Amino acid sequence: MKSLTMDKPDERNRLDAMKQGVIGKPLDRPDGPIKVSGVAPYAAEYDIANAAYGVFVTAPIARGKVAKIHEDSVTGMDGVIAVVADERFTTRAAQGTAGEAPEQGPGEVDYWGQPIALVVAESYEAARDAAQRLKVDFHADDLADIPFDPDAVEPEKDEGQRQGDLAHAMAEAVHSVDRTYTTHGHASAAMEPHASIAEWQDGKLTVHASLQMLNFNIAELADALDLEEDDVRLVSRFVGGGFGSKLGVSQDVVAAAIAAKQVGRPVKVAMTRQHVFQAIMRRSESTQRLRLAADAEGRLTGFGHEALVSNLPGEDFAEPVTQSSKFLYGGENRLLRIDVARIHRMCAGSVRAPGEAVGMTALEAAMDELAEQVGIDPVELRLRNIPDKHPTKDIPYSSRKLAECLKEGAAAFGWQGEDRKPRQRREGEWWIGTGVASGSRVHNVEEAKARVTLRPGGTALVETDMTDIGTGTYAILGQIAGEMLGLDPKDVEVGLGDTDFPRGPGSGGSWGAPSSGSAVFLACEALREEIASLLKGEEGNLTMKDGTAVVGNTSRTIDELLGGKELQRTGHFQPGKTEKEFAAASYGAFFAEVAVNDWTGETRVRRLTGAFGIGRVLNEKTARSQCLGGMTWAIGAALTEQLLFDPRDGHLVNCDLAEYHVPVHRDVPECEVLLVEERDPAASPIQAKGVGELSMCGAAGAIANAVYNACGVRAYSFPMTPAVLL
Ligand code: MOS
Numbered sequence: 091m092k093s094l095t096m097d098k099p100d101e102r103n104r105l106d107a108m109k110q111g112v113i114g115k116p117l118d119r120p121d122g123p124i125k126v127s128g129v130a131p132y133a134a135e136y137d138i139a140n141a142a143y144g145v146f147v148t149a150p151i152a153r154g155k156v157a158k159i160h161e162d163s164v165t166g167m168d169g170v171i172a173v174v175a176d177e178r179f180t181t182r183a184a185q186g187t188a189g190e191a192p193e194q195g196p197g198e199v200d201y202w203g204q205p206i207a208l209v210v211a212e213s214y215e216a217a218r219d220a221a222q223r224l225k226v227d228f229h230a231d232d233l234a235d236i237p238f239d240p241d242a243v244e245p246e247k248d249e250g251q252r253q254g255d256l257a258h259a260m261a262e263a264v265h266s267v268d269r270t271y272t273t274h275g276h277a278s279a280a281m282e283p284h285a286s287i288a289e290w291q292d293g294k295l296t297v298h299a300s301l302q303m304l305n306f307n308i309a310e311l312a313d314a315l316d317l318e319e320d321d322v323r324l325v326s327r328f329v330g331g332g333f334g335s336k337l338g339v340s341q342d343v344v345a346a347a348i349a350a351k352q353v354g355r356p357v358k359v360a361m362t363r364q365h366v367f368q369a370i371m372r373r374s375e376s377t378q379r380l381r382l383a384a385d386a387e388g389r390l391t392g393f394g395h396e397a398l399v400s401n402l403p404g405e406d407f408a409e410p411v412t413q414s415s416k417f418l419y420g421g422e423n424r425l426l427r428i429d430v431a432r433i434h435r436m437c438a439g440s441v442r443a444p445g446e447a448v449g450m451t452a453l454e455a456a457m458d459e460l461a462e463q464v465g466i467d468p469v470e471l472r473l474r475n476i477p478d479k480h481p482t483k484d485i486p487y488s489s490r491k492l493a494e495c496l497k498e499g500a501a502a503f504g505w506q507g508e509d510r511k512p513r514q515r516r517e518g519e520w521w522i523g524t525g526v527a528s529g530s531r532v533h534n535v536e537e538a539k540a541r542v543t544l545r546p547g548g549t550a551l552v553e554t555d556m557t558d559i560g561t562g563t564y565a566i567l568g569q570i571a572g573e574m575l576g577l578d579p580k581d582v583e584v585g586l587g588d589t590d591f592p593r594g595p596g597s598g599g600s601w602g603a604p605s606s607g608s609a610v611f612l613a614c615e616a617l618r619e620e621i622a623s624l625l626k627g628e629e630g631n632l633t634m635k636d637g638t639a640v641v642g643n644t645s646r647t648i649d650e651l652l653g654g655k656e657l658q659r660t661g662h663f664q665p666g667k668t669e670k671e672f673a674a675a676s677y678g679a680f681f682a683e684v685a686v687n688d689w690t691g692e693t694r695v696r697r698l699t700g701a702f703g704i705g706r707v708l709n710e711k712t713a714r715s716q717c718l719g720g721m722t723w724a725i726g727a728a729l730t731e732q733l734l735f736d737p738r739d740g741h742l743v744n745c746d747l748a749e750y751h752v753p754v755h756r757d758v759p760e761c762e763v764l765l766v767e768e769r770d771p772a773a774s775p776i777q778a779k780g781v782g783e784l785s786m787c788g789a790a791g792a793i794a795n796a797v798y799n800a801c802g803v804r805a806y807s808f809p810m811t812p813a814v815l816l
Contacts (some may be wrong), residue, residue, distance in 0.1 A: 092616035092659060094608075095605030095666035096535070097239075099488070099771040105573055105706065106769075109459050110635070113573040116711035119327065120584070121219040121564045130328045134285035134360040138247025141356040142171055144349050146341070146365055147207040147224050152740030154230040156197035156206050163225035169216030173224065173355050175207040178314050178744040179344040182402070182437060184775060199228065200402055201436045202741040208345045210353055211438030214360075242432040243398065246408040246756075251416055251482050254423030256381060259392030263383035266392075267461045271452035273808045274732030276373035278772050279752050282330025284370060285360035288346035295350075296323045299343045302332040303596025304555040308589050310339045319589075327587040327656045329559040334440035335370045336559070336807055337598045342588070361549040367745030371439030374399040376448050380456035383423070388464035388471045393421030393481070395453065400431040401438040409438065412443035414530040414787065415453055417487070417673045420477035434740055438597070440639040441784035449788075451727065451808060454527035454791025458798065465516065467507025468795070469496050472528050472679075479674050488674040488772035491703025492528060495679040498764055499701030500526070502679035512802040513626070522687040523800025527792035529678030529702070531784040533604075533773050535665045536595035540609035542571055543658040544617055546649055548637035550575055552613075553585040556594030556606040561782060562712025562753060566603055567610050567708055570776065576634030587642045592660055600676070600780025603708055605663060608775045612661030618792060620659070624651045663775065672772040676784040678702040680721075680792035686801040693797055695725050699762040700789065705770035713781050717763040720785025725753045728790035729809050754803035 105113050124130040131736065149156070150768065161173040168263045177196060187741035199206065205566040206479050209224060260266050286299040301307045304324045312319045329336065342359040350357040361369070383392030397411035412426040415610040441447075459467035476492055500507070505526065540554035552571050558564050563586045585591060595605040615629065622632040627641030634640075638647050683697040698721050708712045729749040744750045763785075769777040797815065798804050807814050 092612045092663065093662040094612055094775060095664040096668045096775065099667040100770045100775045103769065103777065105776055108573045109754055110573045112569050112579060114707050114710055115569065116578060116736035117565055117709055118567065119562055119565045119712065120568065121558065125328065132282050132328055133287065133298050133326065134358060136287055136298045138289055138356045140265035141358045142210050142212060142353055143214040143217045143348060144208040144210045144359040145221040146205040146361065146366060147209060147221045147226065148368060149202060149204045149206050149228065151199055151228050151230040152202040154199050154228050156199060157229050159207055159228035160225040164220040165215070166225050166810065167220050169212035170220045171210045173207055173209055174345070174349045174352055174753050176348050179341050179348060179693055180206050180566045183662045184307060192204055192320065195685060200434050202739065203365070203436060205341045205345065205369055208349050208359065210349050212355055214671040218612060235259060242776045243429050244432065246424055246428040248428065249449045250412065250427035251424045253482055253556055256392045256394045256423045256425040259383040259423035260381055263391060264386045264387065265384045265460060265461045267380065267382040267456050269459065269806060271378045271455065271806050273376045273437050273448040273451065273555065274398050275375040276441050276727065276731050277367055277733060277750055278333035278370070279747065279750060279815055280331030280333050280335055283361050283363055283366045284336065284538065286342045286346040287356060287358040288350040289356040296325065296481050297343055297347060298325045300329050300336055301326045301339065302329065302336040302557055302559055304396050304557065304587065304589050304600050305593040305596055307339045309575060311343060311347065314344050324589045325587060326557050329557055330759045332559040332597060333442045334444065340370055350465050354528050363747065368571050368742055370434055371437045371440035373444065374401060374436065374438040375557050376409060376411055378411060378452040379450065380452055382456055382460050383482045384460055385462065388460060388466055388474055390419055390475050392423040393419060394425040395449070396425065397428045398431060399428060400433045402434065403432045405437060407439050409448070411449035413445035413532055414450060414675065417480055417675065418528065418530045419475040420481055424481060435735060442467050443531060443786045446787035447727060451787040451790040451794065455794045458525065458795040459804070462510065468510070468526050469500050469505060469507050472496055478582050485671055485673055486671040489705065489768055490677055491766045491768050492677040494766050495703055496528065496699040497677040498766060499699055502701065502762060502764055503699040505681055510799060512799050517685070520649050521688060521800040522683065523684050523798065524681065524683045525792045525795025525799055527795060529681045529700070529784055529787040529788035530681055531600065531676050531780060531787045533674040533676055533779045534599040534601040535605045535669060535774050536601050537665065538595040538605040538609035539592035540594065540606060540613050541592045541658060542610060542613035542617060543656050544575065544648060544652065546652065546654050548577065548648060549581040549583065550577055551585065552610055553591040554594040554609060555587060555589050555591045556602060557587050557597045559597045561597060561602060561716060562709055563606065565712050566607060566708040568794055570607050570610045571614055573609065574618065577635060600783045604774035604776065604778045604780065607708060607778060608663040609661040612663055615657045616661065617657060618657035620657060621648065621651060645732055668772055674770065674773050674779065676702065676704045676779045676781065678784055678788065679718045680789040682792040682796040684793060684796040684800055686815065691816040693729055693810060693815065695793060696759050698759060700785055701764040701766055702784060703766045703768045704781045704784065705773050706777045707765050708778055710765065713765060714763045716781045717785040718761055720783060721761050721789050722753050722758050723786045724789030724793065725757055727808060728793040732809050
């Protein structure tokens with residue numbers, strides 16, 4: 091095993107030194123054809139012999155208790171095998187919230203749609219029928235705290251930022267903005283609903299499930315069921331999107347495992363779209379106050395970002411709205427904080443770029459107002475406010491391409507920053523306008539292991555329990571191994587999503603590629619060291635190409651060197667001090683052109699350009715696709731996506747993809763993505779940073795600023811539905 095703990099920036103730039111031309115190349119995903127042809131199995135599609143079907147019964151109250159489950163109301167029905175109710179999946183303990191599970195009394199219900207039982211039957215139809223007929227008595231508590239009980243607001247444990255005197259800076263400022271924005275809650279809305287098939291054999295549990303972070307999920311599941319991790323195997327080879335909703339184990343995983351044990355045969359639980367919306371985590375709604383104080387030139391002297399978000403009582407997670415506000419722009423006098431209201435809606439957690447997705451929207455809308463007051467190009471305002479040093483901490487920034495993104499994005503878009511007066515351009519009944527925003531998202535890395543095997547005949551195998559949630563992991567890990575070992579990526583087989591493989595970091599927080607990629611890199615480096623030593627040379631002088639290894643004048647085929655045997659090494663990457671000693675983030679800039687209908691208030695995004703600095707690009711095509719995906723999400727956050735709750739009983743009203751509108755092709759114009767050349771040696775040994783979430787962070791602000799430029803209406807509430815704009 092070759093281990094590396096990253097305690098200082100890694101300047102070696104080894105991937106560039108390989109000069110194979112494999113890394114970065116816009117290769118197709120190897121998993122693409124089997125996915126689009128329906129051959130790749132998703133969680134519910136594994137054919138497991140003798141599986142029974144489980145369907146959830148959920149609570150029709152937002153707060154109260156289950157008084158009695160009348161099992162006999164369905165047990166006589168055709169095909170019904172059992173009614174399973176168990177605290178381990180009916181309470182929040184079954185929902186991986188990354189923290190300690192909060193205390194919940196027996197039978198306690200604290201959100202509408204909480205699973206309270208699983209009906210198991212011979213067929214899905216029989217289980218669904220019985221689930222609808224199961225008689226359950228509830229004690230319902232009143233809903234006085236929906237939506238917010240002001241007394242139930244707690245400060246977040248995170249200290250935020252407090253520096254200088256913001257109120258004084260605001261009072262003294264030549265220009266100032268003090269605005270409050272609200273954003274609605276979001277659903278992850280991954281295409282593949284959560285599903286699990288659990289099977290017990292000789293006391294060992296295997297679950298095929300749809301999960302993002304197997305390394306973490308196996309610990310959660312073992313903990314929930316009081317098992318050793320060695321007795322559990324999780325398989326998630328293909329995942330139809332996660333977007334945060336599959337970071338933790340979901341109720342289907344735990345319920346399927348418990349039910350399979352109880353009925354003595356495999357059990358499949360595929361949640362309905364409605365159950366996913368109702369019971370899986372949401373992004374909290376937010377109320378955000380932005381205060382910007384500036385001098386005559388628009389340089390920030392004060393910066394305030396305060397947010398109120400919500401979660402269930404006892405939950406640790408608070409939408410980290412101010413995450414990038416801590417370092418993106420300057421301003422001596424600062425006040426950043428997050429308060430959490432305790433409310434009875436489904437658990438709030440990480441959804442598609444938690445924090446910046448909504449925080450950057452409000453911040454960038456406020457920056458647009460400041461630029462207007464100062465009377466300068468909003469691109470120039472942002473350039474002026476890129477700080478030389480971190481506003482509150484004595485740490486340097488790692489590579490930061492914000493200025494390049496703003497400039498190159500502006501050039502590509504054809505940005506005109508002068509004379510930004512609104513309501514100047516009209517086409518028929520549509521007002522046309524443009525807007526800009528910065529993009530920023532913190533960079534994370536996590537511990538990762540990967541095993542790489544050189545095989546006779548000149549092929550390689552990469553194995554890790556890292557997942558591919560549609561992001562391109564299968565492609566990039568093959569490319570890293572191909573680059574290091576001199577192989578065509580077609581000759582590198584990649585095995586993912588199985589806890590029998592070395593543990594990876596999972597897909598979350600955009601850390602998947604830099605972390606798992608670094609583990610593969612280290613494993614390959616160890617292989618190269620072994621090959622070099624067989625040639626009595628140094629790894630640094632080794633060239634591997636087309637199945638041949640060369641050091642100086644000595645050249646051997648790899649088969650010759652290995653004597654027909656396999657050579658296997660494991661790479662182990664760990665984040666170290668570097669993570670704390672640098673402010674590392676991915677940066678970008680967004681430019682939007684919109685049309686707003688004068689009569690209906692309908693907004694159409696006509697053009698969207700994003701420029702991104704994400705460190706090394708591992709595959710230009712998959713990186714670009716990630717960016718297009720994030721920009722598409724931003725169109726949703728800007729215009730259509732909102733969780734709507736009925737104030738009478740706390741139920742989620744729009745719990746399907748028709749009523750909760752994620753942008754479809756018709757909503758998404760031709761988008762342009764620029765990837766700015768960058769290496770970030772402090773970010774990861776392969777000098778790559780996070781990509782996926784960045785492209786959502788700020789783009790909705792650019793759309794809001796374009797809406798103002800088009801029709802003269804500033805939106806303070808998101809999404810900007812016609813009701814908001816008219
Ligand atoms: Mo992400 S919302 O950390 O999957």
